[in-house]
Amino acid sequence: MTTAEPSPADSDKLDPAVLKIAGVVVLGAVMAILDTTVVNVALQALTLEFKTSFDTIQWVVTGYMLALATVIPVTGWACDRFGSKRPYMLSIALFLLGSMLAGMAWNVESLIIFRILQGLGGGMLMPAGMTIMTRAAGPHRVGRVMAVLGVPMLLGPIGGPILGGWLVDAVSWRWIFYINVPIGAIALILAWRILPKDNPRPAEKFDFPGMLMLSPGLALLIFGVSKIPQEGGVSSVGVWLPAVAGLALIVAFVLRAARVQNPLVDLKLFKDRTFAVAMITMTFFMVAFLGAMLVLPTYFLLVRGETALQAGLLLAPQGIGAMVTMPLGGRLADKIGPGKIVLPGIIVILAGLAVFTQVGADTPYPVLLAGLFVMGLGMGATMMPISAAALQTLTQRSVARASTAMNIVQQAAGGIGSAVMSIILASLLAGKFGVPTSQGQLAATALLTNPQTHEAAAGASADAFASTFLWALVLIAVCIIPTLFLPKKPAVPAEEPDGKPDEVATAA
Incomplete structure (x- = not known):
């Protein structure tokens, strides 16, 4: 179709209206992503505050992640049924409420419950925000949109x-949650005023049976894998029983979704x-890279004896490097095809991780x-061009469902990757110090804090970290194989098929 004047969605640059929408979405994403990394630093302080064990306090993180995985599958249907704006505002409001209550928590049980509430809000923030931005910009600018959305991934x-580290040391652990309140309030007001009204379509009947299979299935799988470091291996009933039950539910969902009309996650996308x-x-990348990101600060804290704040500062060069290439990567993915960007990106990651x-x-x-x-x-x-590749050959109408599927993959793979790298590190540390797997990190900490054993323990611990990073290197190297099949040309925006809301465009 030709028009006399290009519409904002057809122009090559991101126009001011799209940039305003991007600002609102980025603000919400910053809040959710910052919260995850802020809490990781505070776990030791929370353990002391509530006089509990690390196994228990870990649920402050795990409960949040399980809530994210549980609510993500609903997002695609909600964005179709109510439009993207209302679910996005609801997610900010839930996250805001969860943050206020978490800051007021009086014991570890209440903190875990309020973190789950936070997760129910946070789970919709990224997929709904991604849908809003992609619809506003149009498919041919999806690489640039993903680059903008990548800003909070760097800031986190x-x-x-x-x-x-600063809040815990200088103020109080409660402020790691209260800090979200002003950010969330501003994001909610801006979303109400700036985000365009979108047209909810008469949505198909919601797939409740699918939700009852997929959401608990993902939660049980991540729960089982997350218990590996605590239980000391996969042979424990506490590990394999929930993991197998979760896998069974996911398989049942896939078998059913292939047969029913309008499933919770549209498997036709994978055609x-x-x-x-x-x-x-994305799956291999998130397992390996997020797992490595979990281990990196632990190396600085455990082996080098740095404070949480110092460890955070030492990790800053990684974010600075990503800031250099992310805008360029998004633009080039649109111009020359994501395959030509992602492959060199993975090779560069391998070179850095080899150190x-x-x-x-x-x-x-x-x-x-x-x-x-x-x-x-x-x-x-790497990260944003992979996301851009996933979305750029789809129709506008299928973007909400595709964003949902992509975020499910990211959360599940990230949760599994963190658990896998944790168990590799714990087992290697346990082998170095001759203790059960579940005691590996505790034994290392005890020996490293003793001046008489510090030097030998530091050398042994560093060897364990080096071997763990080698596993991450191998997993990231595996990403090269599917990367070879990513498109090497810019995508041609797909035609909207009339009357078929979720039809997938054929890739060129």
Whole structure:
């Protein structure tokens, strides 16, 4: 179709209206992502505050993650049924309420419950926000949109540990939650005023049986995997029983979704070759990269004896590197095709991570900081272009469902990756110090804090970290295989099929 004047969605640059919408979405995403990294830094302070064990306090993080995984599948249907604006505002309001209550928590049980409430809000923030931005910008600018949405992904790893360490040390652990209140209030007001009214379509009947299979299935699977470090292996009933039950529910969902009309997650999306390849790449990348990101600050805290604030500052070069390449990566993904950007990005990540496979107890900081910066350069050219590749050959009408599927993959793979890297590190530390797997990190901490055993323990612990990073390197290297099948040309926006809201465009 030709028009005399290009509409904002057809122009090449992101116009002011789209940038305003992006600002609102980024503000909400910053709040959710910062909260995750801020809390990780505060776990030790929370353990002391509530006089509990690390196994129990870990549920402050795990409960949040399970709530995210549970609510994400509902987002696609909600965005179709009510439009994107209302679910997005509801998610901010729930997150805001959960944050206020978490800051007022009087015991560990109440804190975990309020974190779950936060997660129910946070789970919709990213997929609903991604849907709003992609619809506003149009498919041919999806790479640039993903680059803008990548800003909070950078601010989280850079700002979260720094802000969390400062708040815990200088103010109070309660402020790691209260800090969300002014941000959330501003985001809610701006969303109400700036986000465009979108037209809810008469939505198909909601797939309640699908939700009762997929949401608990994801939650049980992540729950089972997250218990591996505590239980000491996969043979424990507390690990395999929920994980197997979760997998059974997910398989049942897939079998049913292939047969029914309008399933909770539209599996027809995976018939689009580009989307399917991007999701496979995303899965391996999130397992390996998020797992490595969990281990990195632990190395600085445990082996090098840094404070949480110092560890946060040491991780900053990674975010700075990503800031350099992310805007360029998004633009080039639109211009020359994501496949030509993601492959070099993964190779650059491998080069940076290789530094950490040789890490010791006294590796010079300039070497480590250079490795982190190089990893950041690769991350900026990888994460958002993979997301752009997943969405750019789909029709506008299928974007909400595709965003939901993509976020489910990200959360599930990230949760599994964190647990996998934790168990690898714990088992390696346990082997070094001759203790059960569940006691590996505790034994290392005890020996490292003793001046008489510190030097030997630091060397042994560093070896365990180096081997863990080697596992992450192998998993990221596996990403190269599906990356070879990502499109090497810019996508042609798909035609909207009349009367078929969720039909997937054929990839070129």
